[in-house]
Amino acid sequence: MPIIPRATYRLQLHKDFNFDQATAIVPYLADLGVSHVYCSPFLRARPGSMHGYDIVDHSTLNPEIGDAADLERFVATLKSHGMGQLLDMVPNHMGISGASNAWWSDVLENGQASSYAEYFDIDWNPLDPALSGKVLVPALGDHYGNVLERGELNLAFDKANGSFHVEYFEHRFPIDPREYPRLLSRADALLNEEEVPWLAKAELLSLRAAFGHLPSRFGASTAAIEERKREKALLKARLAALVQAHPIIEDRIAQGLAQCNGTPEDRNSFATLDELLETQAYRLAFWRVAADEINYRRFFDINDLAALRQEHPPAFEDTHRFVMKLVAAGAVDGLRIDHPDGLYDPAAYFAQLQKCYAELTQGNVETAAKDKPLYVLVEKITAPHEDLPLDWAVHGTTGYRYANVVNGVFIDTSAKNALTRTWHSFAGEAATEFEEAAYQGKRLIMRTALAAELTVLSNRLLRIARSDRRTRDFTFNTLRQALIEIVARFPVYRTYITGTPSPNDRRYIDWAVARAKRFSAAAEDTIFEFIRNVLLLQPPADASPELVEAYKGFAMKMQQFTAPVTAKGVEDTAFYRYNRLVSCNEVGGDPAQFGMTVKAFHGASAARAAQWPHTMVATSTHDNKRSEDVRARINVLTEMPAVWRLALRRWSTFNRSKRKELEGGTCVPSRNDEYLLYQTLLGSFPYGQVDADGMKSYRERIERYMIKAMREAKVHTSWLTVNKEYEDAVSAFVGALLDKPDDKFLQDIRPLAQTLAWYGALNSLSVTLVKLTSPGVPDIYQGNEMLDFSLVDPDNRRPVDYELRRKTLKEVRDAAPAELLRDIHDGRAKMAIVARSLAFRREHPELFSQGNYLALRSEGEKWEHALAYRRVHGDHGIIVAVGRLYAKLGAPPDTIPLGQIWSDTRLTIKGLPEGVRLRNVLTDEVLQPHDGELQVAEVFAQMPVALLAY
Secondary structure, three states: OOOOOOOEEEEOOEOOEOHHHHHHOHHHHHHHOOOEEEEOOOEEEOOOOOOOOOEEEEEEEOOOOOOHHHHHHHHHHHHHOOOEEEEEEOOOEEEOOOOOOHHHHHHHHHHHHOOOOOOEOEOOOOOOHHHOOOEEEEEEOOOHHHHHHOOOOEEEEEOOOOEEEEEEOOEEEEOOHHHHHHHHHHHHHHOOHHHOOHHHHHHHHHHHHHHHOOOOOOOOOHHHHHHHHHHHHHHHHHHHHHHHHOHHHHHHHHHHHHHHHOEOOEHHHHHHHHHHHHOOOEEEEEHHHHHHHOOEOEEOOEEEEEEEOOOOHHHHHHHHHHHHHHHHOOOOOEEEEOOHHHOOOHHHHHHHHHHHHHHHOOOOOOOHHHHOOOEEEEOOOOOOOOOOOOOOOOOEEOOHHHHHHHHHOOOOHHHHHHHHHHHHHHHHHHOOOHHHHHHHHHHHHHHOOOHHHHHHHHHHHHHHHHOOOOOOOOOHHHHHHHHHHHHHOOOOOOOOOOOOOOHHHHHHHHHHHHHHHHHOOOOOHHHHHHHHHHHOOOOOOOOOHHHHHHHHHHHHHHHHHHHHHHHHHHHOOHHHOOOOOHHHOOOOOOOOOOOOOHHHHHHHHHHHHHHOOOOEEOOOOOOOOEOHHHHHHHHHHHHOHHHHHHHHHHHHHHOHHHOEEOOOOOEEOOHHHHHHHHHHHHHHOOOOOOOHHHHHHHHHHHHHHHHHHHHHHOOOOOOOOOOHHHHHHHHHHHHHHHOOOOOHHHHHHHHHHHHHHHHHHHHHHHHHHHHHHOOOEEEEEOOOOOOOOOEOOOHHHOOOOHHHHHHHHHHHOOOOHHHHOOOHHHOHHHHHHHHHHHHHHHHOHHHHHHOEEEEOEEEOOOHHHEEEEEEEEOOEEEEEEEEOOHHHHOOOOOOOOOHHHHOOOEEEOOOOOOOOOEEEOOOOOEEOOEOOEEEHHHHOOOOOEEEEEO
């Protein structure tokens, strides 16, 4: 049986927070009540990595985080406190920058003759014949010729390994061993007869000949690949031994390399090095070339992350061997699978994962995919209309969708039109419908960052079209344009077709094709129908087996393309353009969906309890655009749309003179960027009095956030083409707003920010209790057991003050409600709710892991402001009640408790045992229903949230 966590706590491990520091806080986490630490990747990553997703070696630990002994102490400490851990696994890609990835270096050295050539998703026969048999390496900071002639590419010899390579800053590009003879011959020519014994000279000549007779990297058979691998290792060892025994040979090798490296004053002197580089299995290129010509699949558009082919059995085995040993040994209780949409066949991968675990633990391999003995979560983003495939051998997702569901129920949906008008009025032409923003964002990504991947797909589709006389007249450009339109209209991240399409996959493809045909005049209908048939694996009746296979190959590659296009075009573009209400702009959410009704929330919760009872439910994650508490504040704007509209008018007037007009008439910041900035300030503004240092730190955080947000939006600046003048002007604008305590704007925004902070804190308490009692496994992102106002990464990876949290946990354990609520902004009340709810979960695990979910109805004057439900298992159960839309409710700011404002509002509770008494786990009050009803004023007499147990 899988080990199902009771509650998890996410830790971001890196060089500044390693195993030892994680071990030190285990007692605190145990006291808090979580059952599992949920760790970010801790396998060997690129040196200095602050997130761990750029793994360079799946078989070892990251030395910056700790060694085997450190991990063993961490695991032992967890177990001594009755805890375990989940590990973030990264199967989709590897980091390839620098010189630390041995597999990638082997591919660069040996090309298609590398033992690891099939591990990476490389197109060895791209459209450009100059790249045939080569992999494009876009690692240069300038055009190749400029870099070469500045002398920045340097041939070097590693005497310890007997190998040659080219150095470029931190990068090392290996030289094909079959090309060593041209380098060794230079050394031989520089040696005098009397400088070395004749045997040493003979050995050098022998090595030169032997390297030249290694099997070619082109068209090599399996046997030839093994021979090349074995012989080149032996030859390198012989060369290393030779130069160690005869240093003069090493000296002559260095002299020969110096001649090859050339001098910047003489451009012709680089011809030899240029010629050598042209013979390699790679082509060095300017990093900007990647968008158009790259021929290896990446993680999104990141050149330094190369995609892996987990469908290749040796790749799966080598990337999972170490982690699965940790799992089988009990050091790790479950896995979080990063970016499964990048995998060729996710369902097959999950099944293989479960089978691998069953093999290692002597379980039933045949039924492993159905039994799911290993707890597995997937970082899968589902659209509001999309369900996770029920046949996947996983236990759920990492909670991104849940974060949007629970956030949505604290938005006043009736304010949609008012806030839409306000945004349109303020931002002008930048304010578009979200569907259009997403469409434009995806088109932009396909034209720029992922243009090379689009070209590969288009070329593949062209070959399919040319194989049939009925479609051979379709041109490359028309096929490419039609693909752009279909992908830009795709309603989900990807489909999962491996054979007969599921009804859902068919519906998504039909939708995308129909929308593309309706809105595009770029291609005729027959082209769209042709592509639809290919995607749905519907070849002509007389199709050859080769054409049938080509259809399937294209459809499955297309599925790996739509996911990164959607991620980059929507999450990392449209989410930063569509600024109507940015608390809706979260990973896994749909900003067009303006909040969620209580009825819809109950429906989603009941469905989760029935279908995915062990999925993760999260409210803040390492991927979120802003923390749960920032969103809780911004949501309050929906309850006071007129106040927001008038505030914008005032602030726009106050700050008009602080904007800067650039050459060409561009006024900075743009109205849309200014609109985003004001929401960001209201969501994160420090509460209470802040000294000069505090405001300086806050201003710097906002400046960094705005620069990242603007680059992601890709309107006035971008990561690809930085507009420093625009960015500097926005940073100056932020400084002008926040640097002067007596500034009119700062004096005006502060009271509204404090009001939103008050109602936002109440929202945070409600969100916290709902998460901890909803169907699923609740997760706490590091530090968010108290109020946290972090923005998008790297802001949310700032150090967490665990000493403060230890102290606070001790203080709140037995504190009375009045003491907890004395200052709602200090995080003590949130901490108390977390600790007391998790303690109750520990005492009643089956209630939460197996309990039913029943919505409760509220009645009375304030009925729409109460959210309540039951969880029932056997004779035990709980009633959870929280408030919502507090500003609209009329709750006076800075006034606690709130029971008196609820008037005659009551909860209707049917089916409770006769004479049942309800204990409020959070306050120790005892309540008794009357005639199947509970008065909300009584429920919230001491705290604005309630967890009633019976």
